[in-house]
Amino acid sequence: xxxxxxxxxxxxxxxxxxxxxxxxxxxxxxxxxxxxxxxxxxxxxxxxxxxxxxxxxxxxxxxxxxxxxxxxxxxxxxxxxxxxxxxxxxxxxxxxxxxxxxxxxxxxxxxxxxx
Amino acid sequence: xxxxxxxxxxxxxxxxxxxxxxxxxxxxxxxxxxxxxxxxxxxxxxxxxxxxxxxxxxxxxxxxxxxxxxxxxxxxxxxxxxxxxxxxxxxxxxxxxxxxxxxxxxxxxxxxxxx
Numbered sequence: 001x002x003x004x005x006x007x008x009x010x011x012x013x014x015x016x017x018x019x020x021x022x023x024x025x026x027x028x029x030x031x032x033x034x035x036x037x038x039x040x041x042x043x044x045x046x047x048x049x050x051x052x053x054x055x056x057x058x059x060x061x062x063x064x065x066x067x068x069x070x071x072x073x074x075x076x077x078x079x080x081x082x083x084x085x086x087x088x089x090x091x092x093x094x095x096x097x098x099x100x101x102x103x104x105x106x107x108x109x110x111x112x113x114x115x
Numbered sequence: 116x117x118x119x120x121x122x123x124x125x126x127x128x129x130x131x132x133x134x135x136x137x138x139x140x141x142x143x144x145x146x147x148x149x150x151x152x153x154x155x156x157x158x159x160x161x162x163x164x165x166x167x168x169x170x171x172x173x174x175x176x177x178x179x180x181x182x183x184x185x186x187x188x189x190x191x192x193x194x195x196x197x198x199x200x201x202x203x204x205x206x207x208x209x210x211x212x213x214x215x216x217x218x219x220x221x222x223x224x225x226x227x228x229x230x
Contacts, residue, residue, distance in 0.1 A: 004158070040222055042205060042220040043159075044206065071148050090158055090159070099166075101218075102149045102161075103161055106158030107158050108156070108158045109157075109158055
């Protein structure tokens with residue numbers, strides 16, 4: 001089954017304790033992206049990756065890191081989480097090419113609470 | 116900068132009634148346009164997209180949307196709503212050129228279906 005898998009789905013942590021949210025897709029997609037969803041703000045892009053070893057900032061990259069060492073994986077790293085990073089996070093992927101613009105496949109989300 | 120406005124935060128309709136969710140965009144040129152649906156506890160799923168051509172596009176689950184250039188709108192419609200359509204709906208836009216990485220989402224409309 002084609003899917004984007006995120007882990008963990010739920011996490012409660014404390015300020016400053018480094019954490020990683022993993023994302024893996026099995027569709028051989030070149031493009032991957034991370035979004036955060038907050039009430040009243042919709043989805044905002046954190047980082048994206050056009051392909052292996054190619055990453056770039058989205059709209060709200062501060063406090064986050066990403067890496068793309070393998071095509072299927074795109075982990076989101078919070079080096080020193082703060083309470084304002086409490087949010088619902090989504091990983092998404094799609095095939096390359098302009099005709100696939102916007103045709104994202106989303107994971108089920110990871111709800112992160114930073115105390 | 117491109118932006119998307121969904122003026123209705125919440126909408127309630129009776130099962131079997133028709134539905135129209137509004138979406139207006141602000142952009143220099145006609146962008147790619149999308150509607151996504153987010154069921155409770157799930158990631159987003161693409162309902163339909165508009166790139167060019169026929170301004171009335173059909174999507175999955177019986178949804179359709181009409182692009183109106185003069186009104187900068189891309190409203191989502193369904194003739195007869197089912198209880199399972201209760202979800203949050205997001206309109207999104209992406210630039211036609213060089214912006215495949217930049218999908219901007221609206222803030223969403225929460226649909227409640229009364230039985």
